[in-house]
Amino acid sequence: MRSFAALYAALDETTRTSEKVAAMRAYLAAAPPEDAAWAVYFLIGRKPRQAVGARKLRTWVSEAAGVSEWLFEECHEAVGDIAETAALLLPPPSRTTEQPLHRWVHDRLLPLAGKDEAAQRADLRAAWDELDRNERLVFHKLITGAFRVGVSQRLVIAALAELGELAPATVAHRLMGDWQPSAAQFRGLVAAESDQPSASRPYPFLLAHALEGEPAELGPRDAWQAEWKYDGIRAQVVRRGGQLFVWSRGEELIGERFPELAAAAGRLAEGTVLDGELLPWKDGELLPFAELQRRIGRKNLSRTILAEVPVTFLAFDALEAGGRDLRERPLAERRPILEQLLAPLAGEVLRVSPVVTAATWQELAALRQDSRARGVEGLMLKRRAAPYGVGRVRGDWWKWKLDPLVVDAVLVYAQSGSGRRASLFTDYTFAVWQDGALVPFCKAYSGLTDAELTEVDRFVRAHTLERFGPVRSVTPELVFEIGFEGIARSRRHKSGVAVRFPRILRWRRDKQPVDADHIDALEALLGA
């Protein structure tokens, strides 16, 4: 635990990726493989389930540290992170241990979730008595299910690839899917030759970049395949070993949530892997994404919701056919294979993403203008000669989205962020006018520079009207231009509308709150 906590601190302290990779590599090389396996598991963002909630942690830490709960809250507000606040408040430990990470995980962490409160409290007290500040921070992050450190999966892969002298793509693939950390698993991860991969293992998703320039700069039109860019859930359907696995991009198995897909895709030929988008689709019509969210939100999939919001898997790529990995073949060869695979099965639930035909970039640009009417976000442009790369490869797949919808709105609530933005007010709620009052319509977190964030933070502190727990209402003075991708009616929102991917486009210092938009502007966009 000590050396893992030291790794966490080292990763937290440096902003240089080369140093992060070096620190991970050094840890993974020195740690026993059981420890290294768990370290990789945590570093790539997999989490054990939450064993202790923030509320319990706060109560027990206040008790152990001899501070009132209000004082804990004051501290929390200053620190911005509950696990760190708890680590700083506790009295120093009376002893130290050299227990390795995997023993901590197996003996202390994993059993914690199944225990009753009294036993959990006793376990925490025992743990605090042998962990120093750094170790406590990591321990608290793990038990509250909030473990996160500033490394991307790509950096973890880079460290493992260096360690095993492997291609990053090989490591990336081995990290996909369902696996349990163990010494054998870690050795397999960095071994020169891999055992037969498990039947369920998906391929790393190829991700697209946003197109910034003009498409004509990409070269001749016929070198590129165009498809509609749908707004759904990216998914990979894996048919192997007589079983069907549906993976989300977050590498969660989501097949159970889409029984209709399981039924339809069960007829795919053995050894098939498809990449595509899950979409709410009814009677041949695309439904708004909000409908799919409504379905995802349900614990139990009632017959009603299945009937109201059926899904379609819109396949756009074939990654494996007949048990052969097709990823090195160009898109121009993969596309006909995809069409052949689905030809006998295509129906309401399985479809092939249509290719948008347009002879010239100009024609395509004209079609793109219809995107909103079609319920799509724009176009995807894929290089016909390109293989299916690993991760965010630049240059082969482009998102050519419509310009966002825009309104000017007033900052009305602020809350402090987390991570690098902890203890800085960075999460904002924006409002527009309705009958002479400001009605909140969205939250947005991104879009400002660090300098602007600091300035807004200072504004929030100086103009707080009221505090509601961590949220502060502020004098409505600052106006921002808010962009978003889509808009739908919503009964859950005070404003009556829900927007998709809201973000701050810029700070309108030139505008006064009275210049902000009226709810009518949003209503008008509903029809757009």
Place this chain on the structure above:
Amino acid sequence: MRDPLVELTERGLYCRAGDFYIDPWQPVDRAVVTHAHSDHAIGECAHYLTAAPGRDLLAMRVGDGAAIQPLAYGEAIVHHGVGVSLHPAGHILGSAQVRLEHHGEVWVVSGDYKLSPDPTCAAFEAVRCHCFISESTFGLPIFRWAPPAATMHDVAAWWRANQQSGRTSLLLCYALGKAQRLLAGLDPEIGPIYVHGAVERCNAVYRAGGVRLPAAPPVLEAARSAEFERALILAPPSAQGTPWTRRFKRPVRGFASGWMQIRGTRRRKVVDRGFVLSDHADWPELLAAIAGTGAERVLVTHGYAQALARHLCERGLDAQPLATRFVGEAGGEEVLPAPEPTDASDPPEDEPAEDELSDMSEPPASEETAP
């Protein structure tokens, strides 16, 4: 009930009986100044009274022509019937607590203070009083400093590690107080030490005052061939990102401040390493100092005044926050790049730390969250 001996006015803390101010924030006729940091020592007052060891630092801040009366620690004078004496506060060279006595009633104004050891200034002295006006820059129980020797050990290890990778150690800190404390604790055997001009001006005053500091020439006086790769450079935070730092190849940046206790502030500074070293009292020191005065009444100024006062009330003291305009240890805020200062203005371009003071209202009891 008689008038309070010290009250809060538009211009600062005011002793009506003696007709003088303590650390005023606007020019006044008579000012007692606890120490020479810019949030406590304002220029253009007609008369200053300050502790003798801090006389020259105050002159550097408010100008050589100012009328500054030095007073030895512990020596008392009487002004309009109010006894005034100054006692070491342990914050920086010449920092003092102000003891006021009038008709048998004793008040002490702490200024900024710390209890942990510092070789560059006299140690904090507990002064018994009826009412204690205490700072609270780090008045939350999350602030508990490690022994300074342990922190200095970390600084030395960091410097050596940077030398091994051939990179300059650029350590950012207050030019007045913190820089000299660091310097006094550094081992010059490790390698050459250089300082920013603002630090050098303070060093000169410290040295003239008899404080022993290792050799640390200003960067601008270093030879062209100077081995900055092996060197440690002390500079104020405002130097970060200025052309001045470009002479160092890929420096590793450290920051020494009590705020480094919180990961969020360190990350926002975008420095490579934070060292938790403060010239202010941490939570246990604040509680110990307050208990040491025997005061029944405590007025809490700049910092987490509201939280500390509430905690003291829970412990049975009569405590209240006092909304002064002192800054304490700047550093909770972003460091804005600024050109190399031409004078020794110290926590200078640094904006005030979190402005808890303008925000004294209680949060609503309601747990309801905003939509």
